[in-house]
Amino acid sequence: MSKPLPHKIAVMGAGSWGTTFAKVLADAVSDQDIPVQIWARREEAAREINERHTNSRYLRDTKLPTNISASAQIAEVLTGADLVVLAIPSQSLREELAKFVQYFEQDVVLLSLMKGLERGTDLRMSEVMAEVTGIPADRIAVLSGPNLAMEIAREQPTASVVACSNAQTAHWIAQLCSAPYFRPYTNDDVLGVELGGIVKNIIALAVGMCDGMGMGDNTKSTVITRGLAETTRLVLALGGRLETLSGLSGLGDLVATCSSSLSRNNTAGRLLGQGLFLEEVNDRMSQTAEGIKSARAVLDLSTSHQVDMPITESVVMVLEGTLSVENMAERLLSRELKSEGELQK
Numbered sequence: 430m431s432k433p434l435p436h437k438i439a440v441m442g443a444g445s446w447g448t449t450f451a452k453v454l455a456d457a458v459s460d461q462d463i464p465v466q467i468w469a470r471r472e473e474a475a476r477e478i479n480e481r482h483t484n485s486r487y488l489r490d491t492k493l494p495t496n497i498s499a500s501a502q503i504a505e506v507l508t509g510a511d512l513v514v515l516a517i518p519s520q521s522l523r524e525e526l527a528k529f530v531q532y533f534e535q536d537v538v539l540l541s542l543m544k545g546l547e548r549g550t551d552l553r554m555s556e557v558m559a560e561v562t563g564i565p566a567d568r569i570a571v572l573s574g575p576n577l578a579m580e581i582a583r584e585q586p587t588a589s590v591v592a593c594s595n596a597q598t599a600h601w602i603a604q605l606c607s608a609p610y611f612r613p614y615t616n617d618d619v620l621g622v623e624l625g626g627i628v629k630n631i632i633a634l635a636v637g638m639c640d641g642m643g644m645g646d647n648t649k650s651t652v653i654t655r656g657l658a659e660t661t662r663l664v665l666a667l668g669g670r671l672e673t674l675s676g677l678s679g680l681g682d683l684v685a686t687c688s689s690s691l692s693r694n695n696t697a698g699r700l701l702g703q704g705l706f707l708e709e710v711n712d713r714m715s716q717t718a719e720g721i722k723s724a725r726a727v728l729d730l731s732t733s734h735q736v737d738m739p740i741t742e743s744v745v746m747v748l749e750g751t752l753s754v755e756n757m758a759e760r761l762l763s764r765e766l767k768s769e770g771e772l773q774k
């Protein structure tokens with residue numbers, strides 16, 4: 430028997446992707462009378478969405494569907510929601526979830542849109558969600574793919590992946606976010622899908638650095654390709670599947686993020702490559718660039734599983750001030766020669 434439609438969908442986070450994905454959901458379920466409600470931290474943001482159907486801070490002139498409402502009250506948004514979508518910065522998830530958990534409905538399904546690894550624990554967001562809420566894995570899913578929010582807000586066609594250990598849950602969510610301009614596939618390799626989305630942010634920082642230093646397409650293509658190789662080594666060492674990395678949440682997202690000036694990680698890398706200090710870059714970024722915070726956690730995770738991730742390691746060194754961007758290429762190119770096909774640790 431298939432799972433019944435939800436009574437209500439809650440989206441926690443009124444930033445760039447939370448608001449855009451709320452639009453995807455609202456467009457997907459528009460003929461089914463399912464309300465979509467966004468939780469915004471700021472009252473003014475909630476009021477703007479309700480009264481003007483816009484979120485101008487993040488999505489400029491995008492008009493949001495009228496079946497989206499917003500509130501700054503956590504209890505109001507979560508009450509009655511059978512699907513809760515989480516779209517806040519990864520490093521704040523644990524703290525925010527602790528406030529949300531008391532309002533979750535009995536059989537709620539959680540969907541993470543986040544692409545970061547928790548510093549200090551090296552946990553993926555789906556793992557933090559399981560740990561904090563006690564909700565079983567068959568009701569925790571992640572969505573990841575080449576999904577630059579601004580393009581999707583403009584309804585430019587794209588695809589994505591809904592990953593859950595339970596195929597029925599993944600299919601249920603995929604149906605709920607299948608819009609004319611958004612096509613979700615399903616996958617049961619949650620680890621592979623999630624890690625692809627996390628590591629590509631760090632590779633995009635590295636590609637941005639190359640760009641900022643004026644390097645050309647050969648260099649950037651080399652970083653993207655070898656970035657995929659080190660992502661693959663990590664995913665395989667942790668039990669994910671090789672084919673996930675050639676899919677939308679692996680290669681697809683890596684290519685989109687590393688080649689787009691809309692990417693915050695790519696932009697942050699470019700600014701570092703142009704010689705700005707990290708503090709200056711952080712000051713200029715008004716939105717979340719997950720790779721900056723996750724890079725150290727990814728390196729720690731790889732070290733604890735003896736996985737070699739030289740690009741990630743170099744990015745961490747640049748971020749932590751122990752390597753200059755100018756010396757990054759020399760550090761990477763002077764390593765011992767090896768066979769291209771080595772996908773093991």
Ligand SMILES: NC(=O)c1ccc[n+]([C@@H]2O[C@H](COP(=O)([O-])OP(=O)(O)OC[C@H]3O[C@@H](n4cnc5c(N)ncnc54)[C@H](O)[C@@H]3O)[C@@H](O)[C@H]2O)c1
Pocket residue numbers: 442443444445446447448470471487516517518519521525542543544545576577578579715716717719
């Ligand atoms: N923007 C994209 O194109 C995109 C696409 C795919 C995935 N993602 C991922 O989705 C997640 C959210 O990204 P986004 O683009 O919506 O970020 P954003 O910076 O645009 O918005 C983050 C939102 O979270 C809110 N928030 C709630 N609690 C917070 C707290 N404790 N600290 C700080 N902010 C808090 C902020 O007010 C803001 O509305 C990230 O993990 C990102 O990697 C983003």
Ligand SMILES: O=P(O)(O)OC[C@H](O)CO
Pocket residue numbers: 544574575576577578630633682685686691692693694695717718719
């Ligand atoms: O803007 P970024 O760098 O956070 O990337 C956004 C999305 O993850 C692209 O899929």
